[in-house]
Amino acid sequence: MHCLPLLPCLIVFTSWAAIALAIGPPPVQNANHIFNTIHASMRQWGSSLHHNGMSFFLASVPQGTKLYHGDSRSDTISDIGWMAFDPEHAMVFARPSSKAPRIQSTESGSQQVMAASEKDEAGWLHTYVTTNDLQLVYIDGTSAGKSHIGTLDLQDRVLFEDKLESGGVTQETQRARAACQIAQEEWDGRIDGVIRMAAGFEIILCHPEQMLEPVHIGRAKFSSGNKGKQGGKPGELLRSVTSRYHGIGGDRVIVNYDAFVTAYDYDLDLVPLGSKLPRLEHLPASSLAPIRDNLTELIMTHDATDRLVNWQTVADMVVEKYGRTLRSLTSGYHDHVAPLQSITKEVQRILSPFIDYDNEDIEGELGQCSTQFLPAHAPKDSLSYRSVYTVTRRICSSLVEVSQAEDHHTATNILHDLMDYLDWTIWKECHGCHDDEFCAIPIWPQGTQEDYDHPHCQKFDNAYEGVNDYWGPVWR
Template identity: 25%
Template sequence: MFHYSFSPSPCLLLCLCCSVRASFAHITQEILNVALAHTGQPSLDPWDNPHLDATWNILFNTASSLLQRWPNNMWSNGHSIVTATIPVGTAMYHGMWESNTTVPEKLEWLAFDFEYSYLYCEPICRMAKLLATRDLKVLYFDGMSAAKVRPLETGHQDAQDLIAWGRIRRDKVLAEPERIERLCAWGKKFGLDGFVRMQFAFEFMYCDLDGLYVVEVLDLLPHGNPTLKNHTALPPDGWKGTLTSGYQAFYQAFTAGGWHNYFPGESHVQLDYSGFLSFYDPALESLVDARRGKPRLQHRLLGISDEDIAAKMTELESIVLRHEVGSGADWHQMFRIIIERYADRLDTLNHTLLSSSYSNATMLSSAVRLQLLTMLLPHLTIIDHPSRSESPNNLTWLLPVVDRCSRTSIPEAHLTPQEGLLKNAVSHVLREICRRLALMWADAFDVEEADESRTNTVVSSWRAHTTELMKWLNWSAWVKCRPGCRTDETCYISTWPFPFPEDSFENITPRCVVLR
């Protein structure tokens, strides 16, 4: 029998690998361009910076921060509306300051935390506890959408204004009774039970008591006026000792709100991400023009055109009337996985690059190289390195790495248009993270063989890449008190209702304070 064996030479194998790599790189670039062509942005070279008008990073930031107090304190001028459910059995509270008062049947506010409702128990405290007897259909406004604040340029209530009045009403900042009446009149057409908003804690604006059961109404001990630190409540007959002061009542309400600072946030409310509507949608050209060149806290809906208002209100109506369930993707967890994977590692990378504990750039570059390798390791195969004949400026060998690093497990089928917006946000954020890491890895690959001069240049480049990436992502996980606060202190962002007088509205630098 005739046997024929073929043993390819190492040279031939290298050529085959290079050929496959070049073909794959070409395909990868085409895939990236096709994907970008469907997102409202022009096709980009795989190594280009994000478009200056792009809002995918803000959309990702917004969607990953819903119902969490800390990021919504930071970005208080909310731009999104999300369909949600308050599950059957959820307990809520309503504080009243008049004796013999019953819970109003229509148009009132409930708190998910007792401490928040207790603020309204002065000088008499009559507290009602209610339970949801069925799943309640609600809309959630992100940002600090329940804050009644001045200056009027804050934009906390812009999205509500468009539903209630069809335009932004600066003169209606304090018109809460009229606001809830108009919102509920609109929501009645779609079977909505109410609306969820946030001050320093979360509240439910209910339209009527249908679906709510009053468990009990108790006459509790009152507290003093929360705006007067030394104002004390009048004790009931037979009481001995002091009562809770108004200042202490506020501190406990603020503390209770802090239970929802971070993921998973206010867990009494279940979001339906398939109904995520955002005014950061790149299709709203009037707002792209209105916000261009402005920092995020100056973004308002004031510049929105009548055409874009009509388009978003039509979209919102289609969302609340929709019976389909969407893709079923766990968006809440998907955002969290990305942040968990990269937030601490990017923070550590930035800290290392700014550290003075390394005696020279060579030692620093070795430490950074290991961190970059760790982040890219799940996406690096044995052929993902430049060939000896390639120019150092040729980065095609890294395109497959960026492609694998940027992939998501988001299902393609049954995505609602709103989920499509979220998918694009995830894809763009992953692309930018992976693009920056790949560009840094291109220099890190052989940096251990570099001389001191080149190493210094590379380290400077890495610092710029890391700073720009973290600034673009702008994750709230990086906004914290450094160093951490003492046990008797609270990490606090200057915000309503107690901003620091010396701070501008746009100063979101946290600091350790004693609020007791």
């Protein structure tokens, strides 16, 4: 039996799960998925890997934020406008209507973005500034990806209640108009549009003429230096998109994590037999209706700026503390002469700050570990608080179990089970990419299964060459 000096051997057979339950709120179903949803929100990296979004958030874009729009016309936009946060994203659409980029499926079922000819003149790049704070609904995941693998489930099944004709690209205008109609008629105009993500984040803005002031509208020109090879994304677009891997930046979007609606919080079978991804396509409409009802209630009773705690920064602290350590403990690089002792020594280092050596209190020690990053003023009944607590409790309890493991195999199994449960996207990050490279993961509509399973560095100007089979054929 291996006992840590800071933990008396007499409690070796204590049920740590039972102790954890006694010192905090009850565990949350799907807490790991909710935690990852918060951590990945408004981030290109996590939202591309956890791409089947299951959650709605309230979000706000502050007054004075610059937004961009690519168009075949120079007229200021009206009615409904697709707005980008970065000009490189908008420039993809700054082409004459007859020369707009199109997505073509090949006979093999893969897909390629077909760029216009180098000689084609571009359209117009519009720059606007918000005249008011925009009140938006953020649909998480790769919610602007037109794919059959579940990226549009939350919109089509929940928000639009199966009322739109089936379709991907061809139904995008209908989705935008339906969202704006719901915002006006059902939500009393409290929402100005929605935020979605594919290759970059976009805002579908319902009344841009009322919310934006034009700053500059200029003629753009397509540059051959920005075009990826073999139909790949333009290098400049990839530079822009991947610069948002870890956040949109500049406090340009404020997300309310204190109150949100997620399908993970309902008693639903979100992972049907044979699927590794959450889906809604197999569920009856009646079981999804409460999600939509609660979304309406959320919008009518809360604002994005009501946020008390930025729970994403709390999740960040948890991931930053434990992410590298857990990977290191399971990497096999510890002492090969005494591997178990090497692991338990590292676990002792992690747990040591939570121990009062003059007055050992096992329940209190586990509580200190589990609540280290939880703000004292945060409402303990909120879904975010309970989800983060459930995850940190699982981490701390697992570490204690590791400290008491009697053999190396048992200890590493506990750690692997914990990492499988956490499923943190940081463990897929590349290392050592050069300045002209990025860590390539599937970014709709391109990428391979290998890019998803084992991301690796690719050059900006010739990324995603070959068969792009991850997303399946673009949903027309």
